[in-house]
Amino acid sequence: MKALILAGGRGTRLKPLTDTIQKQVFPIANKPLLRFIMETITRTGISEIGVIVGPKKEQIMAALGDGSDWNAKITYIEQDAPAGLAHAVLCAKGFLGESPFLMYLGDNLIEEDLTDFLFDFLESGNCSIMLTRVSDPSRFGIAELDPAGAIKRLVEKPKQTDSNLGIIGIYAFNPSVFGAIAKIKPSARGELEITDAIQELLESGERVDYRVISGWWKDTGSIESVLDANALMLAQAEQGEGKFEKDDKTVIKGKACIGKGCRLSNSVIIGPVSIGENTVITDSIIGPYTTIGANNKVKGCSITYSLTLDGVSLSDLREVYESVIGKYATVTGGQPSKRTVIVAGEGEKISA
Structure with a gap:
């Protein structure tokens, strides 16, 4: 199994700080954010890791090197334009091949260990996503469930929904996702959305599994969330x-x-x-x-x-x-x- 970290986003919500620093290497508790993510991924035993890079790619490469700090091998993959998460997956097709893979957005931090999530994914063979309960579903992509508790559809920032299960930036895919991406069209903002690809899988009859996390999750895309993540990582850092x-x-x-x-x-x-x-x-x-x-x-x-x-x-x-x-x-x-x-x-x- 391989992993794919998406680290090409520009971090517009963190301006002016991200005018000169790539958001995925923003220092949290005096350590680049991506190094925490590498620790989380390599704890699962994954050692082949692709990293999607864009502008300021040199900062990403300087923070992670070749992966040897974690006994891993990193392959850097350029995304020539910010054309969406699903587009980033297509850019990595040569690296991923026919391997199942973990996809991790490079501005996310999570408390939960991913080992059980990936074990269940590999055992079932179904694509899977991680979810968290949110207080304001209108701010998130939301997974709606059928009466049996299976995902029936994904909706982006719904004004009305019975679900509070927000989609976080951690996914597990098998190669069928490439076929789903091939069938979708760019969204209104001109991007190939990974949520549209997952919805395509559902509509084609594939089951998409999920795990609702029990611990904290932070998307470090804003000043407030950066400070919250900093506090959380300081609290669990070793003396x-x-x-x-x-x-x-x-x-x-x-x-x-x-x-x-x-x-x-x-x-x-x-x-x-x-x-x-x-x-x-x-x-x-x-x-x-x-x-x-x-x-x-x-x-x-x-x-x-x-x-x-x-x-x-x-x-x-x-x-x-x-x-x-x-x-x-x-x-x-x-x-x-x-x-x-x-x-x-x-x-x-x-x-x-």
Whole structure:
């Protein structure tokens, strides 16, 4: 069995952050998102993995390399245009051949192990999708069931439905999906939709199985979901520390991953947090649920439930929360009681 990761999307909902960084390698808890996905996939025993790439493909390749970090082999496959998920599958036909395969959207994180899902798929031979219960079906693709509990149809963002089973970006396909894709036409937005291909399978009489996940799932396509994913991954990260310096006035509470070369003075670190290498923090309160990138300079700040990338400089920001700050940005404050939400792109200079 093989796996196919789709990492060619442009991440328009994360602008201005994705103007310079591919969303699938956006750092969550100081680690590129795709590396978490590789861990999830390779835990199932899959070692042949195709990765669909588009613009900024070099960033994807730099984050994953040849796959040897996971005892896997990665094949990079270019999608020349953002023409839909089903189109991406067609681009990978040469790599996939006649193998059954796991398809995983590269901006998704999931708590659940995939081993049982794939075991059931291989045993049944039916294509299968993963679902989650959602509170607002009108925001998702939805699977509707018949009275026997089988999927009868998929509907995209329905205004009215009796189902709350949202489709997440994890699928298991056999080669019959290529025949289904060949029969569908581009949607109103000009893309070949994977949901249309699955619907074609259903209408041709094939059974499509499903598993409703019990744990959390995050589509990291928005600032809010990136911060939520960051908090979840920090909470489950292992304690880890490099060689760093702190003075007697600095207090570290809870789980903290602190990189080598960091210097902490007169500060309070409240876990879970991740602090990248060679970062200097002075007279500040950091955390909880906060990631500070490498080579940051933070002075006189209080930062919670936030994420900074590498090379950021922050000063005199007394209540920063739910903020994402891009590489090499500089943000200065000075209003002692002002609570601040900041979204800054790479290299921006902001006075908050």
